[in-house]
Amino acid sequence: MSSTGEGKSPIRILITGAAGQIAYSLLYQICSGDVFGQDQEVIVNLLDITPMLGVLQGVVMEIEDCALPLVKGVFPMDKEDEAFKDVDVAIFVGAMPRKEGMERKDLLSANVKIFKSQGIAIEKFAKKTCKILVVGNPANTNCFILAQNAPSIPRENFTCLTRLDHNRAIGQIASKLKISPKLVKNVIIWGNHSSTQFPDARFATVKANDKEMPAYDALKDDNWLKNDFVSIVQKRGAAVIAARKLSSAMSAAKAICDHMRDWWFGTKDHEWVSMGLISDGSYGIEKGLVYSYPVQIKGGKISIVQDLKTDDWSRDLMDKTQKELVEEKNDALKATSN
Numbered sequence: 001m002s003s004t005g006e007g008k009s010p011i012r013i014l015i016t017g018a019a020g021q022i023a024y025s026l027l028y029q030i031c032s033g034d035v036f037g038q039d040q041e042v043i044v045n046l047l048d049i050t051p052m053l054g055v056l057q058g059v060v061m062e063i064e065d066c067a068l069p070l071v072k073g074v075f076p077m078d079k080e081d082e083a084f085k086d087v088d089v090a091i092f093v094g095a096m097p098r099k100e101g102m103e104r105k106d107l108l109s110a111n112v113k114i115f116k117s118q119g120i121a122i123e124k125f126a127k128k129t130c131k132i133l134v135v136g137n138p139a140n141t142n143c144f145i146l147a148q149n150a151p152s153i154p155r156e157n158f159t160c161l162t163r164l165d166h167n168r169a170i171g172q173i174a175s176k177l178k179i180s181p182k183l184v185k186n187v188i189i190w191g192n193h194s195s196t197q198f199p200d201a202r203f204a205t206v207k208a209n210d211k212e213m214p215a216y217d218a219l220k221d222d223n224w225l226k227n228d229f230v231s232i233v234q235k236r237g238a239a240v241i242a243a244r245k246l247s248s249a250m251s252a253a254k255a256i257c258d259h260m261r262d263w264w265f266g267t268k269d270h271e272w273v274s275m276g277l278i279s280d281g282s283y284g285i286e287k288g289l290v291y292s293y294p295v296q297i298k299g300g301k302i303s304i305v306q307d308l309k310t311d312d313w314s315r316d317l318m319d320k321t322q323k324e325l326v327e328e329k330n331d332a333l334k335a336t337s338n
């Protein structure tokens, strides 16, 4: 295979919110081959709202100025119909971020309306095989509304981003043990991408002194893993907003790339990652809710890791985050009912 992508058709990738800060960190990684491979040409549709078309022009100029060989076209757009046409991958970043002092609920009613309209557009214009990743918050519930409005797209094509939380969990364990994050695996984020999420290290392993062992044994600090670790990861997004006065962008873009790369190429043997998926009822979670699970991926097929044991403590946390998702779903259905 040629390193310039000869022999493979280009894929068409849509990024919404393309004039925003996450997209600015994301685009180089997508266009340079870091996500879909060094032999995969890409055509990129950049969707934002009309007032941002000028900024989008600047982004297009910068992509051009990077002189990236895999980029076969970059199109700035403000019309959903055009933007969704024939896309293979759609990354939904476009939504208002929370600023300091705002509550998540302040975002919900404005943002879910965007996802109703865009769901209708993917139903009409996207390929039925399109792989969908929702990033804009509230990510799980926006993904739920998107899927509701695109009934002919297979349910397994809808995902939302909890990989940032997954990476945060790995980062916390690695820094506590003073080891490289690549030596930590199989953490889990259950539930909502919010402060009710359950970051679970019960099955996580670490490699220390060339020996693989449970994170609990390596850390020898159950209290930290059950309390501080959970709360730091749950509140990390808010901590970044408080410090930066802006929501996370570089780490969110990196997590989007990890999510899409693993979906495209598969996960490593004996490893899992976290993704928000339309629940099939696994682990007693309400069918149809968009809930984050541990998943393995082979040949583009995402499978939920089954039969992990739950105890009273973990069950309670899994149910709490489910309860919040049910409430968000009901609020979102109300907000999009007309």
Ligand SMILES: NC(=O)c1ccc[n+]([C@@H]2O[C@H](COP(=O)([O-])OP(=O)(O)OC[C@H]3O[C@@H](n4cnc5c(N)ncnc54)[C@H](O)[C@@H]3O)[C@@H](O)[C@H]2O)c1
Pocket: 016, 017, 018, 019, 020, 021, 022, 023, 047, 048, 049, 052, 093, 094, 095, 096, 097, 098, 114, 134, 135, 136, 137, 138, 139, 161, 162, 164, 165, 193, 247, 248, 249, 252
């Ligand atoms: N799931 C996650 O892990 C995660 C992590 C970080 C941020 N986020 C969320 O991602 C979203 C984007 O964050 P950001 O920092 O890039 O925000 P930003 O404000 O910098 O960019 C958002 C962009 O979306 C655009 N937009 C608004 N409505 C649109 C529409 N209808 N169609 C297309 N584009 C539209 C805006 O004009 C803006 O350019 C926020 O909702 C944020 O909370 C999610």
Ligand SMILES: O=C(O)CC[C@H](O)C(=O)O
Pocket: 097, 098, 137, 164, 236, 237, 238, 240, 241, 247, 248
């Ligand atoms: O609004 C928030 O609390 C979180 C913003 C973003 O999703 C993140 O996790 O960094």
